[in-house]
Amino acid sequence: MTKRWLVTGCSSGLGRALAARLASEGERVVATARRPETLDWLVARHPDTVVAAALDVRDPAQCAAAVGRAVDAFGGVDVLVNNAAYGQFGTFEEVSDAELAAQFDTNVFGPWRLTRAVLPVWRKQRSGHAVFVSSVAGTVPFPGLAAYTASKFAVEGAAESLATEAAHLGVKVTILQPGGFATGYSTNLAMPERRIPDYTPVSDGMLGALRGMNASMEVNSPELFADVVWRLGQLESPPLRLPVGPDSEAFLEAAYDARRSEYDQVVKAGQHTRA
Template structure:
């Protein structure tokens, strides 16, 4: 991205990482369209930036609302330079505990909503020859563990959509950035923000530990949202924007460990894997 003033479109902008991203973009001189189901929560920030922040109501699981808001923003602003798909929530439950409804709702929020919003704004970026799409994933987009199978599944889907998208739109001057945060001091672990599936006693030991960490971890997360927002903007302003950006020491540690494990397992079974090719 260039150093000029840009129009940022940030979903889930009223709290947590979304709000930090909005605040950082505003402080850098950009214009922000901040969306949320309850946009009135941005009133304080609007008072500080009345000419460069607009709060818009948007439920990213409502397809008609997505298309309507995107069309209205493009009609009034003419462009969106940076789209940040940030809206989301925590979901905790064993695979067996997670209902079909819970899984589908989470995919609507983390995958289908961002996909539709991206499709709505992508044509003007492509035709203009510039733009950036930032998809907020998690280090859980590359790995998972007890209690987070559903959450990680949605983030993995978002990451693979993003990776393929990047290969398609880079020739048009569009950057795609997958952000993989660790635990940041946002409200994702806060009361009412995390969704827990009904418990099954068989998973008390494995998933129970994850539930306890989420229920008691609010306010103890090591990540600073303001520093995360600055890092995201730094990556977008870099000469070569990375495809993936891990945020937080915990994210880096988990990802390095996961990559080492995958490489070791691949090497251990390489002979068997290669042996399945048709004989010459």
């Protein structure tokens, strides 16, 4: 049974690959981008099942219009994929208020406002699946990505809250945690206006790794991501969290082990003190 998808950030990278995969499977897709003309090729190939819509997730009116377009075209939305995002580079001290606000406006407030616009449709349908594309950085902090990491921690908290609030309405929630993928992430990485030399020993290595990501044979392909998300959409009981890519699994396992070890040590120390 085909589903109705609303996907953000489809002009390139993960969103582009996902929209193409969904269309090839015969799914009905509202593919969005800030410049919808970048999706003309996909609409031309699938004119009966793909609709392109302009969407900047920072714009509440465009969020509402995109949902309306999905309802007009297909009668509703079954799966929303909050994919649009970008990375702000810079250590904690380097990132300005304006840069931090811009990071959160796209990566956190954008998915929140778009999902909020879809929820009335899902309440009426008594069904829906919200997919939030987070990152391994939503669990594992990386030097030089303080703002991006904070935004992904925040969006995961919002998604988990939604899962507890809307499950009785038939709404499912999944947080995707991709590892490294060959996308335009590093090309579109925003750099802070202020750089502080004291932090370069811990941040420059990360910056070099990010900029070399597209050329690396070790990163995952967007097509792998698209396959995972399409299959996720077919599940009756999708997971709340889903690592995407072998590197993500390795990072997350190490992080969970470290947290558990630290927790055990703190709890045991506390019990010893109380005794």
